[in-house]
Amino acid sequence: MKKIKFLSFSVLCFIAIAITLILGITPSFSQSNSSERVQFFCRKTFDKASQENLPSTVAWIPEKRGHIRIIVWKSEAWLGWTPQQRCEAVSPKFQKFYDNGQLNYLTNGKVKGYPVICAVDTEGDKCSKDHQLFQLKNQRDGELVIYRLTNLLEGGGGDFPLYQSSGQQRYVSIPKLLVNAPTIEEENQLNNKN
Template structure:
């Protein structure tokens, strides 16, 4: 690639970054990354796959994966769903979390506005899971009110939570794992 192509790519990337981060209230220079890695769980006394959010050089545990679903192991679910969180962040839809039904299964997804349609499917739940309970726990974890990561082991009304990700990440407890 020549210098003009690289310059054009850098300018395009900077413009795209400012468009994506503007709705979240996060400065262009702030980097938010969702990662999946093992984390020691004190309740089970073993490492479990965990979705973390990495922000300002610190990671915060978001979801600890314990159960298999649809033939996928906790590690496979962690990897796939962590990618979905990153996609939702990148496309600017992580501002609103909601619960719903897709393909006759309870889900957690994102919307771009209160009352809006699902934009990014974050996670499919087991039929016995209460999507509202998981949504409440996830909203608490993302808002810095939770005491730890959501444990995915747990006719529901639909709710929407608006998440100010920058504010939440500044308040959320830092993981020592």
Template sequence: MQLKPIISLFTSCALTAVCITSIVSQAKANDEVRFICASGYDQATNLRFPTTYAWTERGKIAIIRWKYGWFTSQTVTPEERCQQVSSRFQTAYNNQSLAYIANGTVNNQPVICTAKQEDAACDITLLTLRPQDDPLQILDDLKDILRGRATKPVEHSSKQQPVYYKIDIKKFLQTAPVEKE
């Protein structure tokens, strides 16, 4: 007969543990940042384009609006590029390697990448640029976005000396304007 109170106590403890775990998981999820690709509204053209967003508890923050195809042959669509780059941002964020962004060259192509420190090699390639893109201009635009100095996303539309910018990604995610639909 003493078995019933013990089973009841055990069941209560188990349910309490499950509830606490659920609450902690939800609280952690609220602090998470996800980089996603979603349709975003461009006020200048009154059209929607695939957009790389940082999704935070404050809302979605536009980083790159993919208006143009990567190759003139359209072998990679803006939607595909958006998905790829959003995934790379997520990987870099998860690995805590968004402290520095830099321009570089990977497989003889210009890229924007993350670096663990200034003057270090590229760690994670965020995006491969088109031949006609100006790596320094795109890097500078991305830096302004990630430092909270720009109010609109980068519009992704030669061997150069790499430039490194220190990024405070946590501050960006806390202060950057969020988009309203």
């Protein structure tokens, strides 16, 4: 009798551990795929240039039933932050600004003398600490980062009519990019054909 109880307990423990491991492997995908709203989160994606999986800020787009890679975090030496830490810190900011209706445009600017990328409501809004998504290295040019973000979201395509400017300020329309950018799944299919 004691042996049967022990065996039953062992089987139940094994099943519980197996379920925990299975659910723990892909929680962000299973959660994001069931949502009918745009969701931003951090997940590793394959970087073709380095041939490795890197932390990325990703958006789930329900209309596309797919994920869009927003930022691939590569820089190792950034004020003591690892790429994974930056990804985990910035991805929820995208979600917060999106949920508050403040992620209509990405733009560049300066906060406390440092170049930053910000989420703003309307074209013409300036960066502020309240709208800062992430800080850049001192020598980085915010306009160049906005251009590269646009290019990344467009799948590396040519000029797209989504890149606006107002004087020195550049604006990237996030709603248009979320609709027009290729999904990670589409990129993978293309890469598998080549």
